[in-house]
Amino acid sequence: MSAETAFAGVVGAEHVLGPARLALRDPGWCAGSQGAGLLVRPGSTAELAEVMRVAAAEGLSVVAQGGLTGLVDGTWSAPGQAIVSFERMARIVDLDAAQGVAVVEPGVTLAALDAALAPLGLMAGVDIAARDSCTIGGMVATNAGGTRVLRYGMTRASVLGLEVVLADGTVLDLMAPLLKNNAGYDLKQVFIGSEGTLGLVSKVALRVFARPQGSACALVGLEPGALGAVMVALRAGLGDGLAAIEAMWPGYYDTVAGLIGLTRLPMAGQGLYVIVEATGTSDAAARSALEACLEPLLEAGLLADAVIAQSQADRAAIWRIREESGAIDAAYGVALSYDVGLRLADLQGYVERLTARSPAPPLVFGHVGDGNLHVMFALPEGVERAPFDALVYDTLAEIAGSTVSAEHGIGLEKRAALQAALPPPVLAAMRSLKAAFDPQNRLNPGKVL
Amino acid sequence: MSAETAFAGVVGAEHVLGPARLALRDPGWCAGSQGAGLLVRPGSTAELAEVMRVAAAEGLSVVAQGGLTGLVDGTWSAPGQAIVSFERMARIVDLDAAQGVAVVEPGVTLAALDAALAPLGLMAGVDIAARDSCTIGGMVATNAGGTRVLRYGMTRASVLGLEVVLADGTVLDLMAPLLKNNAGYDLKQVFIGSEGTLGLVSKVALRVFARPQGSACALVGLEPGALGAVMVALRAGLGDGLAAIEAMWPGYYDTVAGLIGLTRLPMAGQGLYVIVEATGTSDAAARSALEACLEPLLEAGLLADAVIAQSQADRAAIWRIREESGAIDAAYGVALSYDVGLRLADLQGYVERLTARSPAPPLVFGHVGDGNLHVMFALPEGVERAPFDALVYDTLAEIAGSTVSAEHGIGLEKRAALQAALPPPVLAAMRSLKAAFDPQNRLNPGKVL
Known part of the structure; x- marks a missing residue:
């Protein structure tokens, strides 16, 4: 009995997809996600458990797939594997x-x-x-x-x-x-x-x-060196109402504004652009808390400029540049993107070192409230990725308490970076965990470790 | 070379304590915490690592101890073990x-x-x-x-x-x-x-x-059946400002009030007493949010009574009964205490089943916002614990999604309850984890599993 037939016995033939039906499906953000040529759709936990037993009996390893929106090739699959997709388990x-x-x-x-x-x-x-x-x-x-x-x-x-x-x-x-x-x-x-x-x-x-009853949003401009003091003031002034702190360095801000053809910028000429989101018992209360928090920072010179959105249109204008990083992907032959994490005190030094060492200017934005930077390089077609990997990760390795993946994970793409970044005892402990729960290495083999 | 001498070579003789010096120390809340008769105080991670190597070479298992405030005999130790205490690693x-x-x-x-x-x-x-x-x-x-x-x-x-x-x-x-x-x-x-x-x-x-810039506190009285609707309203009305929801059932409330000799109760005759804590941008703002949230609940009859603290003295009066559970331990020969967790929808049913089945009234309070109940029984000297363990845990086992330990952990005390409560595959997976990280079972052996 073939693996397909065995799986069909569990989930029904219409839920076992071969290469032809797989080719009709969107592979998502990982080009190699359908390489296994075999996808099984269990409809319940009991079916899933039986699918795993069949896969084990057939000597197939298993690649789980959800919305296929991962960015690190974590859903890549190959012959000898069965894809398990959860679209029927969506209640x-x-x-x-x-x-x-x-x-x-x-x-x-x-x-x-x-x-x-x-x-x-x-x-x-x-x-x-x-x-x-x-x-x-x-x-x-x-x-x-x-x-x-x-x-x-x-x-x-x-x-x-x-x-x-x-x-x-x-x-x-x-x-x-x-x-x-x-x-x-x-x-x-x-x-x-x-x-x-x-x-x-x-x-x-x-x-x-x-859901927050109310929210408010501001764009502030500052010198990067003031970011630490501004963070302290935001935390103290907004308390539980501090919802997000997102930053854009000028290279990113100006590039995206140009690509999307913005003619009226909310602000210009700053060393760092930071979006601050606050919540409160009403929009007005959140706005008023934001005003009370930002005003003394302007007066003290910690902020060079600040605008508080007075409408949803204002808010959309403030967020637009931050959210349109896809414009870089669309406009350049090679748009490299990294997802690193550092302590707040190290963010600016890292950006400066990258800028000094890179043959192309890094375009940097991210969730600075969380220490998470996205670093992009917009390059012409044909440029090799490897030297940029080395630049980003080698520079990061100079800084204690940093991470090669803040939120995107490891998948296939960052395995080498992970191996280089972590101490051998930590990697060994991760392998112990893998061996304890998947001793035969049948779950998404080759990913992460 | 004795184990003591080997440890002294790592941390210095003054930081290796034998039975005589141990007897001078407070054993904390676990009477058997000093049974090992040997305690080592490393002063650094490097010393700790070397202490672990010496313990391994000497065939000693290791019991880590901190402030000795655990409630489940997790720090119990015996001959053949070395206690590692962290008092010198306190920077x-x-x-x-x-x-x-x-x-x-x-x-x-x-x-x-x-x-x-x-x-x-x-x-x-x-x-x-x-x-x-x-x-x-x-x-x-x-x-x-x-x-x-x-x-x-x-x-x-x-x-x-x-x-x-x-x-x-x-x-x-x-x-x-x-x-x-x-x-x-x-x-x-x-x-x-x-x-x-x-x-x-x-x-x-x-x-x-x-730190929250301001806070406010209320005591409300309600019928237990209204708790779910009140929780929804508190969550919606206070949002991020909702800081704590603590409840006392009448048996607990009246018993403690009597034991500590309160003559003026903040409230009486309620089916359930609930403390609500809110935070805000000032005390006045938090109080005002609490008022705005509670008033319609009173009008709708979901709350039978409500008082908002207008001063720190009011607040202390509201919290006093909740915090004085120790009065029960002091007044009774046997004061049994349990720490269970249930879904909000199951809390009252659990209390009612316990009350119906118990030979002594359960005294119940806890963090209902977290689904965490502390159940006490105040009993005369000489009463056996076992039937109450059976009552509490067997009744809990009838209710899906419950836990035998919400916050106190397992230690030695709750091992039997854990074994009975968890499905065999989950216990097996926990043993795999133990085997992966402590294959020789030398770290706090016999605890948890």
Whole structure:
């Protein structure tokens, strides 16, 4: 009996896709995601567990796929592997408004969850640009980040419970949807962010949050050296109302403004552009808190300029340059993008070292409230990637407490960078974890480690 | 060479304590914590690593001890073991106000950290009653909870980086103090809450938070059936300003009020007493938000009564009964205390089942915002514990999504309850984790599993 037939016996023939049907599907952001030529769509945890047992019996390794929005080739697959896709496991199982908990199957998209939560005045803690396609299972598997990490944490911070299927089909019920649970080792933490290499997420209990009643947004200009003092003042002045701090260095700001043809910039000529988002009991209250916080910073000269959005149109204008990084991808033959993390005190020094050493100017923006920089290089067709990898990661290695992947994960793309960055005992401990949960190396083999 | 001599060669003879010097020390809340009769005080990570190698060579297992404030006999020790105490590793290494990060050695107490943070307008996210004695290392090892979990999460949510020493003396540097770090498996999660059974915490990078600029506090009375609707309204009305929801059932409220001789109660005759804490940009703003939130609930009849504290004295009066659970321990020969977790929707049903089945009335209070109940039984001297264990845990087992330990952990005390509560595959996976990181079972053996 072929593997296809065996899988069809579990999920039905219409849910076992071969190369021809796979070719009709969007491969997502990883060109090699459909290389296995075999995709199985379980409809339940029981089917998934049986699929894992069949894969084991057939000697196939398994690549889990969600919304295919990952950026590090974590969903790449090859012959000898079976893709498990979660599109049939996409039910919202329960929304408990009193508890603030959503229980969902892994194939639910972030947008679908948020649409279901909105009428209850609730929202997911994490928000990322891929919200219409990315799935909750994929977000858990990659510990997705985004623009609200400063307030709500990474996806890990929202996961209250998980159900996980191991390589041998064992189902782990770690679903108690409680904020507090110290009943032995917190096994779900092992699987969050493990990129499908330790187990497959089959159900998620997610903490959800009250939608802010009001919000406000400002764009400020400052010298990079003032960023630390400004952060301290924002934290003290806005407290729990501080929702996001996003920065754009001038190279990025001017490049994107040019590419999208903005004629009226909200601000110009600054050393650093920073977007500050605040929440409050109303839009007016948030705006007023933001004003009260920024005014003394302007007077003290810590800020060179500041504008507070007075309307949704103002807000959109402020966010537009930050959100249009895709314009760089569209306009250049080679647009390299990195996702590094550093301590706040080291951000500017890193950007300066890159600028001094690079043959092309780095275009830098990111979630500075979280220490997360996205570094892009806009290059003509044919330019090699390797020297830029070396530049970005070797320069990063000079700085203690930095990371080669703040939010995108490792996948295939950053394996070499991870190996070079981490101390051997840490890599050895990661391999021990892999061996403990996937001793035969059948889950997304070759990824992460 | 004896073990004592070998340890003295690492840390100096004055930091190796035998039975006589141990007898002079406070054993803390676990009567058997000094049973090993041998305690070693390393002064640095390097010394700790060498202590672990000596212990391995001498065939001794290791029990880590911090402030000895644990409630589940997690620090119990016996001959054939060496206690490692962190009192000499108690330096605050770095406070970075801009980043909002504190780097500390494990022996720093929570109170010492908060005292150092206060002048910077910062505080630790977690607060627990044992703050003067409990250490950051112990809080990480037990994933400590407390009264601010609703807003800031358990200790896990605050840990940005860890340094860990394994049983064989290997040092794992997991210290990047970043909010966002997806560079491979997040190994520090394995050690948080592992109660000293997988590795010893030798340094911690902790996220710290802006002190709220203002706060307000209310006591409300309601029928237990209204709790869910009230929680929804509090979440919607206070948003990020909702800081704590603590409840007292009448049996607890009346018993403690009687024991501490309160003549003027803030409120009486209610089905459930709930304390609501709110934060805001000033005390007045928090109070006003609380008023605006509670008033319609009173009008709608969801609340039977409500008082908002107008002064610190009012606030102290509201919190006094909640905080004086120790009066029960002092007044009764046997005061049993449990720490369970349930979904909000199940809390009242659980209390009712316990009440119906128990030979003595359960005295119940807890962090209902987190689904965490503390259940006490006040009994005369000589009453056996076992039937009450059976009552509490068997009744809990009837309710899906519950936990036998919300915040206190497992230690020795709750091992049987854990074994009974968790599915065999989950227990097997926990044993795999133990085997991967402590294959010779030399770290706090016999605890948790």
